[in-house]
Amino acid sequence: MAQEDYILQVKNLSTWFKLDYGMLKAVNDVSFSLKRNQTLGIIGESGCGKSVTASSILRTVTTPGKIVGGQILYNDGKKEADLTKYKPDGAEIRSIRGNEISMIFQEPMASLAPVYTIGAQMMEEILVHTPKQQRDKKKAKETCIEMLKAVGMPDPEQKFNSYPHQLSGGQCQRAMIAIAMVNRPKILIADEPTTALDVTVQAQINDLMKSFQKQYNMSIIYITHDMGVIAEMADSIAVMYLGRVVESGSAVQIFKHPVHPYTRALLRSMPVLGHKTTEHLPAIEGNVPVPIDPPDNCGFCTRCLEKMEMCAHVVPQTIEIEPGHFVRCHKFNPAD
Amino acid sequence: MSEEKDRKPILEVKGLKKYYPIEKGLSKRVVGYVKAVNDVNLTIYQNEVLGVVGESGCGKTTLGRTILRLLEPTDGKIIFHFGDKTVDFSALTRQEVRDYRKYLQMIFQNPYTSLNPRMTVFDIIAEPMRLSKAFTEEQITERVRKLITQVGLEVRHLNRYPHAFSGGQRQRIGIARSLAMQPKFVVADEAVSALDVSIQAQILNLLQDMKDQYGLTYMFIAHNLSVVEHISDRVCVMYLGRVVELAETEELFYHPRHPYTEVLMSAIPVADPTTDTKRVELKGDAGNAAHLPSGCPFHPRCRYGKEICRQELPQLREISPGHFTACHLADQLKLSGLEELKLTAKKEE
Structure with a gap:
């Protein structure tokens, strides 16, 4: 089956948080694959587990959270390794984290260290990942300034010595990308990188990520709740709801031929540019539940309009309805 | 609903300014002003939704708050028409303002911090x-x-x-x-921005229902242009404290007459992977309302900028019926609207 060239395959991943009042199943039996040099979009509402999925890959899940099952297979082109087998603070994962797999975060202002200059934070990233004997500060600084230039930072030499509070939101996000890109990662995980930014800046940052992808043969996992952004960025898409991937496939499959009731409802409920009506938007009624000790059912059954008898007490299985297009819904299960 | 000639204004804003002094040193010497709202002229008609868009720091929130006198205007007039009564809201004392507060309300952005x-x-x-x-x-x-x-x-x-x-x-x-x-007039400041996509639709529907039921007029401030297009009858684009363009929603989205609006339109992400966007590039970073450039505030970033733009401040003028723009070159430029910018691929995989 390993015909396709996957750089990352997540198989049946479960990350649970043991809380005083129950088990929070943030990520529950999640599978998806990322093809080399492509962009995978993960879309979902707040609390659906998309950010925990990202931190599971980097092994930065904090207690009381724990990966309780599944595999994260990372193939760097030479060999395949299961990241769940590594210790979260071990040497193996640390040589990958920030080096081969990097991440950029949602709030650029809040995710940069306020008491270090942009330059210091970039240099650290390089120096930490080079063996002690080969560390060369002068060369590292040159690389950093080159990278700041590449991300379109005005005045790179001066900004190298600036602190985050001296930069605007868009510049901070450029600095974050520069930090994440400085080691030429193979995978970039972007967790809502443009949510806090203006549309015009959002467009610039997304274009920048696309051009880096081409230039450095990078694969991207792009996490967002914005359907518009994901349509622009992603080659394939995984739709998450309440800790599970409910539908996944190519961008065209998801946007043009969605089959899961949640995906379809989600696409219907947003205002579409150029289709102005005075009519009501077909909103999804109800609220997103919290997955604490969730019953064994389809998570969407509380809000689903096509709900059947069994949805309330059987977990649907993932089925491939056409090549590459997976859905987790009882409507499509031939065995039922 | 906007073709009717007998539209009655509910609010007229004339030359509204809100400046914040920049103070320096122990003596708090004033060394300059942040011109958050700079000479804004607006008319909002009864029972309409006016969308206000622009990047962060363009003064859209300050405008909304100054109109309600939650912030004291530096200069200018705010005139409300409640039924037959015309009130010069900007001339009232703070005590008198209270009598009219009931007609004016605000819906806030962050539902987590705006309730006690x-x-x-x-x-x-x-x-x-x-x-x-x-x-x-x-x-x-x-x-x-x-x-x-x-x-x-x-x-x-x-x-x-x-x-x-x-x-x-x-x-x-x-x-x-x-x-x-x-109330008669409600300022909704990013009322749906903090909400999830599926919830956002519920609240937008609710706002529309309430508008119909109570005959409300909304000033809908937002940065999500798809949402603004959905709910607004007219849209006003702000840049560095000024209104740069104002028109009916479809007119503005399909036939923008200001270069900044064109940039905004090209930056909207479209939820369709078969659509290709022609991106209009925007130079430089957002301007600073404390150090306004000479002439047109947008000229340092404008790709059409000419000599006149550097020297003279363009006034907001009616370029076609109901369509206002503040651009010297509006008559000469052929700007692209949504239709030209969002190219839907013919073939579908």
């Missing part, structure tokens, strides 16, 4: 009525019960505290509170 955590939902919604001293406690109870069901919650929710509710539900409570005094 120590008050029950009942008290939150009842507070404006209690303060007005115009209602008996029975009338208040009756009205609160009616409001809570109107916004899609239940009477049993009234004794709970805000922390027991999700973001969407809290926004409903905020809407119920703002409707308690039967």
Whole structure:
């Protein structure tokens, strides 16, 4: 089956948080694959587990959270390794984290260290990942300034010595990308990188990520709740709801031929540019539940309009309805 | 609904300015001003939704708050027409403003910080009525019960505290509170930005229902252009404290007449992977309202900029009926609207 060239395959991943009042199943039996040099979009509402999925890959899940099952297979082109087998603070994962797999975060202002200059934070990233004997500060600084230039930072030499509070939101996000890109990662995980930014800046940052992808043969996992952004960025898409991937496939499959009731409802409920009506938007009624000790059912059954008898007490299985297009819904299960 | 000639204005804003002084040193010497709202002229008609868009720091929130006199204007006139009564709102004393507060309301962006955590939902919604001293406690109870069901919650929710509710539900409570005094004009400042996609649609529908039911007029401030297009009758684009373009929604989206609007349009992400966007590039970073450039505030970033743009400040003028723009070159430029920018691929895989 390993015909396709996957750089990352997540198989049946479960990350649970043991809380005083129950088990929070943030990520529950999640599978998806990322093809080399492509962009995978993960879309979902707040609390659906998309950010925990990202931190599971980097092994930065904090207690009381724990990966309780599944595999994260990372193939760097030479060999395949299961990241769940590594210790979260071990040497193996640390040589990958920030080096081969990097991440950029949602709030650029809040995710940069306020008491270090942009330059210091970039240099650290390089120096930490080079063996002690080969560390060369002068060369590292040159690389950093080159990278700041590449991300379109005005005045790179001066900004190298600036602190985050001296930069605007868009510049901070450029600095974050520069930090994440400085080691030429193979995978970039972007967790809502443009949510806090203006549309015009959002467009610039997304274009920048696309051009880096081409230039450095990078694969991207792009996490967002914005359907518009994901349509622009992603080659394939995984739709998450309440800790599970409910539908996944190519961008065209998801946007043009969605089959899961949640995906379809989600696409219907947003205002579409150029289709102005005075009519009501077909909103999804109800609220997103919290997955604490969730019953064994389809998570969407509380809000689903096509709900059947069994949805309330059987977990649907993932089925491939056409090549590459997976859905987790009882409507499509031939065995039922 | 906008073709009718007899549209009555509910609000006229003339030359409105809001400057913040920049102070320096112990003596608080004023060394300059942040011109957050800079000479804004606007008319909002009864029962319409005016969308206000622009990047962060362009003054859209300050404009909304200054109109309601939650912030004191530096200069300019704010004139409201409530029925037959015309009120020069900017000339009133703070005491007199209170008499008119009931007609004006605001819906806030963050449903988590705009409700008092120590008050029950009942008290939150009842507070404006209690303060007005115009209602008996029975009338208040009756009205609160009616409001809570109107916004899609239940009477049993009234004794709970805000922390027991999700973001969407809290926004409903905020809407119920703002409707308690039967306002005429509501400023919704990023009212749906903090909400999830599926909840956002619920709240947008609710806002529309309430508008029809109470005959409201909205000033809808937002940065999500798809949402603004959906809800607004007319849209006003702001840049560095000034209105740079104002037109009916479709006209503005399809036939923009200001280069900044063109940039905004090209930056909107379209939820369709078969659509290709022609990106209009925007030079440089957002301008600073403390150090305004000479001439047109947009000229350092404008790709059409000419000599005149550097020297003269363009005034907002009516370039075609109902379509206002503040650009020297508006007559010469052929700008692209949505149709030209968003190219839908013919082939589908």
